[in-house]
Structure formats: C-alpha cells, structure tokens
Amino acid sequence: MAKLASGVGGFGVSGKVVVLKPMVWNAEGYVRPDGTTRKGDGYVARHGFGHEEWNADPNRLWRGQRIFHTETTNPMKASGTAGDLGIIMTTYLDRTTCALGIATSVTANTPEDKRAIFDALRLLSDAEKLWELPSVKAKHPSLDEFRTFWFDKGIHNSWRCPPSEFLWFREKVPLDPKTLFPPEAEGVNAPTITWRHSKSMSLRQDQARAIVQDVLEPDSPILSWLSTGAFDHSAMRPNTRSSGEPKRSQGDKSQDSAAPTDKAYIRYLRQQEILVPPRHSDLQKRFESFLKNILNAPSIRPNVDGVDIQFECRDKGLVFAELKPCTVQDARYAIRTAIGQLCDYRHNRPRPTPALLVVLEVKPNDHDRDLALSNGIGVAHPKGEGFRLHWPNSTIRSH
Secondary structure, three states, rough: OOOOOOOOOOOOOEEEEEEEEOOOOOOOOOOOOOOOOOOOOOOOHOOOOOHHOOOOOOOEOOEEEEEEEEOOHHHHHHHHHHHOOEEEEEEOOOEEEEEEEEEOOOOOOOOHHHHHHHHHHOHHHHHHHHHHOHHHHHOOOOOHHHHHHHHHHHHOOOOEHHHHHHHEEEEEEOOOOOHOOOOOOOOOOOOOOOOOOOEEEEEOOOHHHHHHHHHHHOOHHHHHHHOOOOOOOOOOOOHHHHHOOOOOOOOOOHHHHHOHHHHHHHHHHHHHHHHHHHHHHHHHHHEEEEHOOOOOOOOOEEEEEEEEEEEEEOOOOOEEEEEEOOOOHHHHHHHHHHHHHHHHHHOOOOOOOOEEEEEEEEOOOOOHHHHHOOOEEEEEEEEEEEEEEEOOOOOOEOO
16 A cells, blocks of 8 residues: 555545545535635635535435535545545634534545536536626636636536435534544644645544534434444554544533534534424425315414424324425434424323324335334325325325
C-alpha cells in the first residue's frame, strides 16, 4: 500500500473508513447556494457558489440513492469504490468546527454516474437559478457563458448512499478536540480538527459515534454501520488513533462536547417536528377532509392531548391517528416513530381503548406497512381524492 499523507482517510482495503470532511458554510440550510461573496482563491470565491450547498435538499435522489457532494481525495474515492466510506460533513464557523450531517455506506460516483445524475435530475435548469445570485454574476460575464460553464461543472455530485444512511442534522454539532480526542497521557495535545476543504480527517468508529449518537435512533442503520465490521485505521494520525475514549457532554455545555447534550437531543426532536408543519398541515387538512366528507366520521378532534387526530369509526370505535409526512425511502422510520407515539397515547387513555392508525404522506411498500399491521396498528395513505385504510386482520378498505 502506498504511504498516505497524515490526516486523510485510508484506501479501505482492509475495512471501512470514516472521515470528517470540511465544506463551505451555507446560510440557507444547504438547500440552495446562499449567494455569499467570499474572499480567497478557492472554487466558491472564484465562481460564487459551491457544489455542496445543495446537500440538505431531500430531492437529490437517483436510482433509489441519496446524492450529495464534497470535495474528494484519492483515498476517499478508493474507499468509496466498495461502499466502505462514511463521511461526517463539517464546516468551520465562528472559530469552531461543527458537524452538519453524516452519510454511511457511501459509494463514489463515476464520471458516467455524474452525467446520468445531471440528466436525470435536470440540473441544467439550475443555471438560471444560480444566475440570479449576485455572487455568481460578479464572477461570470454573461448568462450564456455561465450556461456553458454549468453544463461542464454542474456534473459534480461525488457521492451516493442509501437514503436511510444519510442524515442532515437539525442543529449544528460543535466539535471540541479535547472532548472528542482526549489525550491518553499528560502534556499531550489533542489533534487539530481539519478545516481545509481539500483535506479529510480519518476517525475511529467510536469517535464518529460520539459525534452522532445523540441525534440518531438507537436502531439507526448509521449507528449499525459505525458499530459493525472491520475499520481501516492505517492512515489515521497517531494521536487521533491513540487518543482516549471520547467524553460525553455534561449538563448544558454543548459547546464543550463532541456530541449534543441530552437537552440538545430533545431540542432536535422538537425542532424536527417544527420544521415539517407545511407538509404536516397539508396532510392533516387532507385527512380531516377525507374523514368528514368521505368516511362521514363523527367527533373529529384534531390536536388533543398530543394526538394529531381523534375520530370515531363505525367499525373500530375511537381511533387515534398519528400523521407522518415522509418519502417512500423513509416511510419505515416514520412508521417506527409513529408506533411509539401511538402506544404512548393509548397507554395514557384507560377507557375506551382506542384503535391506532398511522397516516402517511405516501404509499409504503408492503414490508414497511406490515411493520405496523403486525403490531396491531393500522396504516393509511393517500389514494386518489381520499385515503386507503389498512387494518390488522381485516379486509383492506379503499375510499
């Protein structure tokens, strides 16, 4: 094996590799370029935008895979050839390195893949959107020139991974080197966290878990990836590889932590619910209309005691419904979350015992639907102008 520069990920020939990968800061939540003019001679400074500024856009899907971008290194691409790469995306803000998201089971896209993604996602149309940014106009002489430039440089998305193994954090996770890499001996300095966009920093799997474990469900595929299999630590910095076990945060001192505090985790869950109201509200209005105008359900009571909708059903009696906006790719996790909430609501309701129903924004696959049905919980999803109801041990009803 060729000798690698200190501080970059390995080739992954003997196992998985997980790296910290710096990116340009984006003030729009990484759903679109923010148009900030930057100094220096880097790509963003030269052209007025960065390719990673779309990384939080949930619509970047191709052939069932989540598409995203960071600058690459040869070791990262080598690990990505076999899907043995994990990437924790970071940015440097207010003199602090912060983690923004994570992807595991990452595969490197070939030039042919990148062209197919560009065509399939119709990214050529982004040229006009980018041209609206003053930062882009300041760096390119005309829209025609920029279209030509974009037709070449827009073919950029470096990575793909399963949607269930991609997570964009709701809150930035500040990284403190002393907490993430506590030295084993007195007088030894913790390694500096890399902040250069062209570099990456290889981690042990327990260090990576310390960053993300408080914002993930215990059965998350990401945690599973970080907890199983062999990892290649051959290219790690010696003081990173030999540092002590990452420390957990205490109290509210999240700025001194490698991972969010317990309180930050609660905020994350609440903010996750807060961030989806437009879709949640649309789904709730549509389902309430269905209950009233098609199912003719009496006693429809939305948003009572934490339950999204309570209603009376002729066949089931009292029903508690939990609404979950989602995509097909994350329907299983929406169902899993809803099951826990509904069981909690039912536990707090002594009599009468309600039937439970998960209402999804999309039709789930049979395997995911059966997760709820096998636990005695119904599933509903849109069909035409109404909804299709699936109840455990009963005939499917269409409306």
